[in-house]
Each structure stands twice: as C-alpha cells, then as structure tokens.
C-alpha cells in the first residue's frame with residue numbers, strides 16, 4: 001500500500017448527526033444505506049460551495065463566468081473518462097446524464113435495436129437495467145442459482161443461443177447481494193463472440209475500478225459521494241454520431257428551421273438542455289478523491305467491513321443471509337462481495353425490522369425488494385402461489401405482504417464499530433427484545449410506524465415517511 005496516500009476520509013458530510021428515537025433519546029444516525037445514496041465527501045461539498053459564486057451557464061454564455069463554468073464541466077467529462085480507464089482522446093465519449101437509470105434508457109434509445117432483436121441480460125439486474133431494453137426489443141435472461149449467482153458459462157450459453165444477441169447488458173455488482181459477477185471473464189467471452197457489453201456500474205463505481213473493456217458503462221454520482229444530480233454514460237462516439245438524440249432541444253443542434261434540424265456532434269448532441277454543472281463539478285471532485293485515496297485502501301476497507309458484517313449476521317440465530325455463501329475453507333478475494341448484506345429475520349416482517357432499527361436504534365437501512373423484484377423472488381425462493389397472492393394484493397394497493405428483506409450497506413466512512421452497533425441491534429431484535437411501543441402497518445406502503453409520542457415519531461411526523469414500497 002502506498003503509505004503516502006491519506007486514509008479513508010471520515011466523516012462524510014452529515015455523519016453522526018443526532019436523530020430522535022421513540023424512547024425520546026437522540027442517537028447518532030448510523031447510515032447503513034450507502035448502496036441507495038451516499039452522503040457527500042467533505043471535499044465534494046467544499047468544491048461545490050467554492051464553485052457556487054462562479055456558477056453560470058454552460059455552452060451558452062460569452063461572459064467570463066460562463067467560460068469558467070463550461071471549462072469546469074468539460075474537465076469533469078474528461079475526468080469521467082479517466083475514472084473509467086479511457087483515454088481522453090480515444091474513441092469513447094462521456095455523456096453527462098442524471099443517473100444510471102437515465103443512462104440505460106438513453107443507450108437503449110440510441111442503439112439501433114429492432115423489435116425482434118435480442119439483448120441478453122440477467123435476472124440479477126436492477127429495474128433500471130431490466131426494463132429499458134424490454135421497450136425496444138426482446139430480452140433473453142441469464143438465470144441465477146439459489147445463491148443468486150451465475151457462471152460465465154451460463155452467460156456464454158445465452159450469448160450463443162439463437163438469434164444472436166445485439167448486446168449483453170449486465171451489472172458489475174448486485175445492489176441486493178453485493179455479488180460481483182466474474183466481469184472480466186464475461187467481457188472476454190462476449191467480445192470473443194463479437195457481442196458488445198453494457199455494464200451497469202451503479203454499485204461497482206464506488207467500490208472497484210471500472211472495467212476498461214466494457215463497451216458501454218454507466219453509473220450515478222449520488223452513490224459515489226457526489227449527490228448533486230449527475231451521472232455518466234460512456235460509449236463509443238460512433239454510437240452517438242448518427243440518428244436522433246435521446247432528448248431533443250437546445251444545445252444538441254447545429255442548425256434548426258421549422259421543418260429541419262441538423263444535430264451537432266456528440267457528446268453535446270446527447271445533452272440537450274442546460275447542463276448540470278454543479279453535479280459535474282461534484283463528480284469531478286469525487287473522482288479526484290477516489291484517486292487520492294486509492295483503490296487498494298478502498299478495497300481493503302470494504303473487505304474488512306464485509307467479513308465482519310456478513311459473518312456477524314450469519315452468527316445471529318434467526319438471520320437468513322441472501323446471496324452467495326462463503327465457501328467452507330474461507331474466502332478468496334474474488335469471492336468477496338461488496339460491503340453489504342441482505343437478510344431476513346425468522347418470523348419478523350422485513351419492514352418491521354427496518355422500522356425498529358430506525359425508531360429504536362437510529363440506524364438507517366433499506367428494506368423491500370430493492371428495485372430488483374425478479375432477483376428477490378428467486379433469492380427468497382417463493383412458490384408460484386405465494387407470488388400470485390402478493391401480486392394480486394399489490395395490484396389492489398395492499399402491500400402488507402409484499403415479500404422482501406433488509407439490506408445494510410456500508411461506505412467509505414463506515415467503521416467496524418458501526419458494524420458492531422448494527423449487529424448488536426439486530427441481535428436484540430432477533431433475540432425477542434420487546435418493542436417499547438406498538439407498531440402499526442400502513443397497508444398502502446407496507447411500512448411500519450411506531451405508535452409513539454416522542455418528538456419525531458408522533459402521528460404528525462408520519463408525513464416524513466420515506467417508503468421503500470415502490471421498486
């Protein structure tokens with residue numbers, strides 16, 4: 001390890017803020033939900049603050065501040081290419097989008113796909129990666145086993161089936177199990193067969209270097225400590241050089257008449273509308289911070305957390321961990337998952353566990369299906385009858401029996417003490433510690449709410465509900 005590199009920055013902006021609990025006490029908030037959205041790095045917040053006085057229009061102003069803002073925006077674009085292991089002057093371009101969801105939709109629109117064409121994807125995907133292809137063409141799915149994984153051979157079988165796929169669309173890391181598919185081998189297998197690959201790096205980007213071999217790659221700033229509304233889509237310039245852009249409007253054109261438009265060159269062709277320069281500047285700073293910290297330190301930090309998190313949870317009676325199990329002889333580096341764990345507790349509704357962790361312990365986790373319904377159903381091993389029952393209920397807007405699990409996800413500033421605090425809370429709940437107040441379930445969201453009177457948890461405070469119900 002390069003000893004000259006500084007350690008993981010801690011705390012992040014907002015770490016340790018006191019939050020009210022149902023017993024009337026305040027506790028330091030423990031955010032174990034970085035896989036959903038991560039707090040800003042201090043350097044990101046500082047840079048945004050410093051930049052704000054210089055904020056101005058991008059690509060649309062002759063003033064000094066516009067030139068400066070445009071420069072900052074274009075610097076961020078180059079930094080995104082570097083972060084993804086691409087040369088600034090190569091064939092690839094970086095399009096600055098809102099987030100991964102927009103990036104996948106953008107690409108699905110831009111690729112020349114016909115209704116009978118096939119995109120191979122997997123049942124492990126987030127809805128952002130599952131759904132956009134289905135609107136353009138046919139999808140062929142790589143199935144997973146009961147541990148939520150598949151092999152390179154499984155992917156190869158789908159790639160070799162007929163008709164020949166136009167694309168492989170695959171996640172770099174699962175947001176549910178933290179599983180890291182064997183991406184290098186999969187990329188090589190697809191490329192040997194001449195099939196381009198789109199990698200969803202929403203979860204990968206904050207934890208591992210991005211695969212330079214991916215033809216297309218997308219990720220979100222808010223999951224890598226730059227929560228200012230920018231994300232990235234990278235792909236070959238040629239993909240975006242012809243045809244209509246995803247969004248039509250100002251900034252994307254060379255010439256317009258009432259019955260004519262000449263689109264400009266990419267990447268601007270793909271970025272109609274005023275660019276999000278604050279988001280771009282924030283992302284640029286996050287890239288620099290990742291570079292400063294170094295992947296070695298980040299991965300060591302992650303690996304230390306994931307082993308205490310997963311082995312600690314597995315040791316609690318009643319906990320069922322979802323996803324790959326560590327092999328008996330211990331794990332090798334390749335078998336390590338991202339620092340997150342998704343689990344169920346025997347006899348307790350996932351939404352109740354998450355509500356109790358929040359209201360009684362000040363710990364923020366996510367519960368539900370994590371925008372990956374098909375994957376969760378497989379991991380939970382639900383019977384067709386159970387699936388039919390809950391589907392019928394949800395379609396009646398009754399989410400009380402929505403299946404799901406609880407996910408704890410760690411980030412750059414999570415410590416092993418934080419993991420211990422979380423494990424102690426789960427052990428108490430699993431061990432039957434009575435809830436200090438009754439909890440009621442909202443049928444329309446499936447969420448539980450403590451019937452307390454403490455500030456922050458009264459009936460009036462329910463308006464703060466941040467339901468996990470929608471996937």
Ligand SMILES: Cc1ncc(COP(=O)(O)O)c(C=O)c1O
Pocket residue numbers: 035036099100101102126128129171173174175200202203220371
């Ligand atoms: C694996 C994965 N892909 C895609 C997304 C979508 O990201 P966003 O909500 O930033 O568009 C997420 C978000 O949780 C994710 O975890």
